[in-house]
Amino acid sequence: MKRDTVEVGIIGLGTVGKGTVKVLLGNRDILRERIGFDMNLRKIADLDIIKDRGIELPHGILTTNAEEILHDPDIDIVVELIGGIHPAKEYVLTAVRNGKHVVTANKALLAVEGTEIFGEAEREGVEIGFEASVGGGIPIIKILREGLVANRILNIYGIINGTSNYILSRMTEEGIEFTDALKEAQRLGYAEADPTFDIEGIDSAHKLTILASLAYNIPFAYSEVYKEGISKITPQDIEFALELGYKIKLLAIAKAGNSAVELRVHPTMVPKDNLISKVESVFNAIYVEGDAVGEALFYGKGAGDMPTGSAIVSDIVDIARNIRRNSGRRAPVLKTQSSPLRIKGMEEVVCMYYFRFSAMDSPGVLSKIAGILGDNNISIASVIQKGRRVGGAVPLVVLTHMAKERNVMEAIKSIDTLPIVAEKTHFIRVEGKGE
């Protein structure tokens, strides 16, 4: 039976919920014109239904009880926007088991529980839309899954955490310390009171997990993603990087070889002429290299009520079109069991490295350090040594050729025990041809 409308219920009326409602109601005319039928916002559940959110809602659609949405037989699509693992997971699974399609922006939930959730959706024959889980308004899920479907994905480099990018941009522009940039971001609402997820690479790793599952058909492997945040980056490192022709960005990186894929999130030096180096402030960008398409980059707002609402509503439209045509899933649910690709351990990763040694300004220091690097198969591409201070510690900056992470860790361990070294060595991984 074809109904006249597709019925939507939203759980969670926070920032993203509000944006979704604004897009769905505010652009109802253009949506109807484009898709040929109406999508009706039937119910919204939130713990607080009193607060004035500055949006006008149809009378009587608010409820404090999510169950009213999960068990409403007339609702076709449940939009989960409460975030976190519990009770989001229970809500999503209940909706799925009640035969409802689900749209979610919840990257943590999918990264950690995705295999179970997509498995259940497969069994129940419903769809899970998750465009808003990565890259905010950038339709990167659709791009990877459909637009670039014909490609073997070779590399993904993503700036997919706006908070970190804002902080690094400000540190670069103003030469300020991490803690000051963080405070500024918090004041402007770009960072939360507890910023851990954003600044320690956890949020980026959640999103990378999702991108990698799409790109490489591998199970959701959040726990195997290497994570390193930006809190140890100093203005001094940013300045040395610029001098060497690089910017420092928090990148989420996926790289595929024949039998293994690397998944890692860490501060990365990127040649400053690369387009991704020019992504500033809270913007996101995902660079994708496919065997057919070559290099491509997709840029936009990674967060915010309206951009995320744009992504949520695009998922609702996709599912609604399928419902209206009784066509079932068009792009199959993620099937991630069959891949022969294993996930590389971090110690196997090979890249270039930037080292900032804190060395005593005495003869033979460079030769000692270079010796240890050489012993560990690490060859030096360039050296910056400046700010001679008699008897004190001075920074010695070294850029390497390609080296193996395991060897690098070994070398640093040895170097940090040298009496001529005053502080623990700082290092930053380097991607892209900088020469």
Next chain:
Amino acid sequence: MKRDTVEVGIIGLGTVGKGTVKVLLGNRDILRERIGFDMNLRKIADLDIIKDRGIELPHGILTTNAEEILHDPDIDIVVELIGGIHPAKEYVLTAVRNGKHVVTANKALLAVEGTEIFGEAEREGVEIGFEASVGGGIPIIKILREGLVANRILNIYGIINGTSNYILSRMTEEGIEFTDALKEAQRLGYAEADPTFDIEGIDSAHKLTILASLAYNIPFAYSEVYKEGISKITPQDIEFALELGYKIKLLAIAKAGNSAVELRVHPTMVPKDNLISKVESVFNAIYVEGDAVGEALFYGKGAGDMPTGSAIVSDIVDIARNIRRNSGRRAPVLKTQSSPLRIKGMEEVVCMYYFRFSAMDSPGVLSKIAGILGDNNISIASVIQKGRRVGGAVPLVVLTHMAKERNVMEAIKSIDTLPIVAEKTHFIRVEGKGE
């Protein structure tokens, strides 16, 4: 009846045809894994089936007779890759009338004959895939039609002709003349022997026509797109633009107001810090501003066998998925009859302008020119006057505030008749906040 495969026929084995075949056959394993069934390349028609194209084809699939594909009852999807209007149009219409879905990269055909072709497809209940018609490997059609479906599209600024962008990039990097950069592009295979379509904005206008139909639901209006090419751009203008903080790019621009939309292709000065100014060489990029998503930019290779093959195969996959699910069109065929938006005449356009006057170096010149500008309601934002040459002509560069094209044309007409003006005035339109 569900068959095991979806059968594909390709007409035209040129560069794009070859890329399509390479992607379809070379990535068959990954495509099967992703979509769950096989797509079989059944026949390829080309006038020359002798030439060695360096690709290995299944035995016996080549034919010189396109009719063999158009009338093969087992072929589900016809891929038209011969380009031009005739006989491409007849092939496409025959395929459609025989109940076949069509995939095409033919922007000229769609821009000029799109309304008829999509009308016929609608009547016959088949799909037309045209991802490869704009932006090569960038999935901009899918992005606009599905990813950003929830947005009112406010502005589109596209670098969608790689040849022109290459020429302008080289002129900017090397300070060389247009004709030298064009020759270089021809030598490298980036420009054709007859480069008219690319350098005079015709190709960009074809593509803009398609983007505008998608974004604004308006009929294909190629003849109403304003077109101006890059052949009159000089190294001197590029240098003055840089001095003022701008780069010169050939932009395809669509801007929507409440009742009208502007569609124009012309050399444009863009603030050099804008991301789109950093798109160099043969790369394409499309900047889109939507009311929900805000600013977004999509970047990649706009041409070439493999990137375009990537787009063609993504269309084949989309259609094949629908065939397998007997679901009919998921995203409806373009319906472009109902729009209340009219297309603005160029004379109504309002933007900023760069003028380079060739003025005699005598007292009162600036006041005379400024007077005429003022009489035409054009106010001056900044002036560069240099290179004093006694008695001779010197360049006088003026950047305006927002002004109306009609007034600008009137002013130039008056100024060019002044005895103190030695040459016809050069002007370039300016977009984006440069201050």
